[in-house]
Each structure stands twice: as structure tokens, then as C-alpha cells.
Amino acid sequence: MRIADVDVAAAARLPADPSRSAMLALLLDGRAHPAGALAQAAGIGRPAASAHLKQLVGAGYLEVVRQGRPRYCRIARPEVATALESLAAIAPSLPVRSLRQSSAARLRATARTCYDHLAGPAGVLLHDALRDHGQVAEDAVTPTGVSCFDALGIDVDRLRRGRRPLLKTCLDWTERRPHLAGALPAALLVAFTDRGWTVRRTGLDGAPNGRQVEIDPAGWEQLRDWLGCSAGCHRR
């Protein structure tokens, strides 16, 4: 491949836009993100983000994975990541970096919600702990689990009577590992929030979507304590 035979300008045009490069920078973690999150990261509206993603997918930079309702995008080929990183090597440093922005990024890294239940690292940790300690087995709640959740004020039998599935395994696209969805995880998030372990946010950029969850260090410790306690429930 000779440099004169390819259209370098076309390749550079896509990351040359600040909105697209912000999306790509977020996607450089190798994980898949929904279009809405990418729009939020770029600071633009959904229509604009949709147009950008259309271009990026059309150029073969990104690929789309369907997982439930939303569309998840991730970097399609390692060459794309390589090109972005080599561009970063000659890129000037960003002049200012707001505290709000950096704290938002840190927040996003530790906890988020998937609709109405805990996802992200905390969601995966919850999934692993409940499965390891026997409260959950094969997408079902075990008898030990019922009593353990009852201690948090959750009536598993009542949830089981509802139309919503009690428990589903959902692949977490920010962690690429499974977390738990369904009526029980939703109730667990409510229980965690009631106890102040997790706090609903109004949105990273002030938008009132209320889908973000904050776990401060103290809450994180208490949540992990409960997960350890749940192990005790099992042994008991």
C-alpha cells in the first residue's frame, strides 16, 4: 500500500471533528456504548450524534451491536484504535479541563444504571457475589436468596407474581461481563438507594434524566459489606 494510493484526507476527516473525536475517545476503552451516551459524551443532541455515528459506521470505524432496545457502538477494527492513538501522540494538550467533566468521567467509570437497575462495575460485582454465594442460580433466586433479600425489605414472592421477569442475565457492555436485570435487581437498587448506599443523579450534564447512579466511597464500602454479609446468609 503506497501512501499516494489511498485517501488520507478522507480517513482524517472523521476524527477531525471535535464531537466525533470525543465519541471515539470514549470508545477507545474498547467497550461498546449506546448512542445516547456517546451523544452525551460529545455534548451534542441525539440527532447530531446519530448523523456522526452513521458516518463512522459507514466508514468502517465503528460497528453496531444490537442488545435489547438501544444500539451499542464500538470500534470495529484495531487499526482504527492505532490510528487514533498515533494521532494523539502528535496532538496538542487540551487547554482546560473542567473539574465537573473529570469528576463526571470518574463517576461514569464506577457506577451507572441500565434503565432501572445497577450496572457497570458495581452491577457486575453484584452479579458475581450473588451467584458465588448462592442467592442466585441459573437466573433464579434460591431459597437462601429469598431470606437474604427479605432482610433488605424485599418481598421476592410478591415480585415473582408480577409480570416482569424476576431475574435476567444481561451482558454489560461497559464491562463485557454479565450483570443482573429484572424486577429483583430493580428492587435491590431501590433498597440500596433507600439506605443511601447509592444516590440518583440528575444527569452528568444537568439533564434531568435521573439515570445515573453515584456511589461515594462510604456507600461503596457499605454495599460491599452487604455483599459480604450475603455470603454469611448463604453459610448460615
Next chain:
Amino acid sequence: MRIADVDVAAAARLPADPSRSAMLALLLDGRAHPAGALAQAAGIGRPAASAHLKQLVGAGYLEVVRQGRPRYCRIARPEVATALESLAAIAPSLPVRSLRQSSAARLRATARTCYDHLAGPAGVLLHDALRDHGQVAEDAVTPTGVSCFDALGIDVDRLRRGRRPLLKTCLDWTERRPHLAGALPAALLVAFTDRGWTVRRTGLDGAPNGRQVEIDPAGWEQLRDWLGCSAGCHRR
């Protein structure tokens, strides 16, 4: 260096323009080129090329070397070349490639003129041969050289009486090695052209600058024969 801390969009903006990427592609040979040649390669006017080069130099992509009147530009850091090559790896192939364009590139690679004398690979070859074989020594023509050039119909003594320096060593920026400039090399180019070894072109893009020189394979062979003959002049 974290990807979120640098302005990837700013880095990609420069090669995203077709004119700039054409210049950069030409400069990827690692050699220095004058601004006019870069404008020609990009197919734009001098003012536009000047503005582009100003941006590329300001961003640290290129550096400027002064050599006589014109300004020569070359890639400043290897990281820039790396970034361009990694962009080329994900770039789409150019749809069409005109025969005229490719033949022009091939032509530029083998021969060109520096104002009125032979430069490029042929100019360097000429410099090396004349110096090796004793027609030229220390920017002066030797007695053996005088008789040898006389065989081509060149009156060295007459040239010596002119105001223009007979011989100067000039660093060839496309070869990064010295070639010969001055009244004698200019007369040599005329002699070569009279014999049909070299042919003046009207310009790569049809512009009537008449500065480009073509050497077809037959002419190249004859020129090399004469350079070998000039060695005989020395031994004689």
C-alpha cells in the same frame, strides 16, 4: 498521555484537508520540497499553499529550511510520519488515478531542474561523476575538464569570463546530496538538450514554466555513456 487529555480533533484537522494531505503525502518521502512544488502537488495556488504550510509549520508537523531563495519544507518529527501512515492504513483507496498524474510522479522522481541546471538524481550523478573523474575539483574546472567539455561544444574560458560563477556546489534537497550549479552546469544542460538526451517539458500540469526536464530511457543511457566517456577523458 491519556487520550482524553489531548485534542485529537486538532491533530486530525490538518491532514483532513485534501490539499494538505497531498502535500504531506509528497513529503512522506522524507525529503524537503519547496513551497511551489507542494502547491503544484496539491493542485492549488501559491497563496493557498502558503496558508496551509503556515498551519502545518505552526502545528509542528513541518519545519522550514532556508536554502538560497526558496523555502524548503520537510516533515519535522517521525511521529508525524507515523500518524500519517497509520491513517493511510484505514483510508479508503483513491477511486481513480489518472495516467497523467502517475507518469508525472515518475518523471519527478528521476529528473528535474534547479532553475536552469540539472538536479535530482541525474544532477547528483553528474556531480559525482565529474568529481570522481577529475573534470571538477573544489568547485573549479580542471584542465582535463576544459578539454572534455570542449568536446561537447562548451567554451569554458568564455563562461569563465561571464559574471555568473562558473561552478557552485548546491545541496540537492530532493536527494540530500550535492549537485552542481552555475554557468557550466547550465551550459551542460543546454548541451544535453541539444543532443536530445534531455527534453524540456512544458510543466507537469500543463503550466508553461518549462522548468521540468524529461530523460527517457534512451537519453538516460546516452547521458550515462557520456559520463563514462568523461572518465576516459580523464585517463587520456
Next chain:
DNA sequence: GGCACGGTTCGCCCGGTAGCGAACCGTGCC
């Protein structure tokens, strides 16, 4: 000194394109 040439600056035009709001669509949930 005069000329020629490469390069630069300035002012203007114009095309490409990102952005938004509004409306629409499809899907999952209840």
C-alpha cells in the same frame, strides 16, 4: 538600479457541514 521570481498578505466568495428543533419510527414495557 532594474528585473524576475518565490513567497506572503489581504479581502472576498462560496461550498461543505455541523447543529438544532420538530416530527416520526420502532421497540420494549406495562
Next chain:
DNA sequence: GGCACGGTTCGCTACCGGGCGAACCGTGCC
């Protein structure tokens, strides 16, 4: 079926930025 939500399409506006012509500048040559 109805609702809610994520995503898309459409139409429009506005801005950024590249291109040119004209004029100017500096330098090398004669």
C-alpha cells in the same frame, strides 16, 4: 392497546475554512 423511550429523518440556519485574484515584499540575478 397505550405509553415511554431511544434513535432516526427532515428542513433549516449559521459558521468555519479553503480557494482565488490582486497587491505587496524580499531576495537573487544581471
